Amino acid sequence: MIEVVWASQKTPELNAALGQFVMNLIPGCQRGFGDFVSFGVIHKDRLIAAVVYNNYFPEHGVIEYSVAAISKRWLTRNVIREMFDYPFKQLGCQMVVVRVAESNTGMAKICEDFGFNAYKIPRLHGRDEAEIIFTLTDDAWAQHQANTSLEERLDRRKVAHG
Numbered sequence: 001m002i003e004v005v006w007a008s009q010k011t012p013e014l015n016a017a018l019g020q021f022v023m024n025l026i027p028g029c030q031r032g033f034g035d036f037v038s039f040g041v042i043h044k045d046r047l048i049a050a051v052v053y054n055n056y057f058p059e060h061g062v063i064e065y066s067v068a069a070i071s072k073r074w075l076t077r078n079v080i081r082e083m084f085d086y087p088f089k090q091l092g093c094q095m096v097v098v099r100v101a102e103s104n105t106g107m108a109k110i111c112e113d114f115g116f117n118a119y120k121i122p123r124l125h126g127r128d129e130a131e132i133i134f135t136l137t138d139d140a141w142a143q144h145q146a147n148t149s150l151e152e153r154l155d156r157r158k159v160a161h162g
Contacts, residue, residue: 025068049074
């Protein structure tokens with residue numbers, strides 16, 4: 001069974017541990033995140049993934065997040081909803097941003113599957129590597145199949161096919 005455990009400034013030790021988990025798994029992330037909120041994904045009493053939300057600009061309705069995982073089991077429907085409900089429903093953000101090294105094809109594929117727009121910037125991840133800035137708006141997320149019920153998806157198909 002997969003469990004989601006949230007952390008923040010109210011639980012500083014857990015928040016720091018989850019941030020450290022992400023920093024340890026993402027090359028070039030050793031400088032940390034500044035102020036952040038995080039959640040961990042637990043499977044069989046073991047931390048298998050963590051998500052860190054940082055660079056929050058409430059005046060723009062934008063937040064960035066970083067993800068690190070040691071197992072593919074972390075990406076369940078419930079975890080996906082938690083991951084996007086926080087910025088879009090709780091904070092009222094209009095966009096989330098994910099920065100991905102060009103060589104991280106696994107994370108790039110996940111972002112593409114969720115409908116993020118991709119902007120590749122040469123050398124942003126260092127002299128020899130581009131970084132892809134992925135953005136997802138609240139409107140795009142509202143239309144994504146992971147955010148809709150089976151009934152809503154079937155209704156959309158009926159409308160699309162007359």
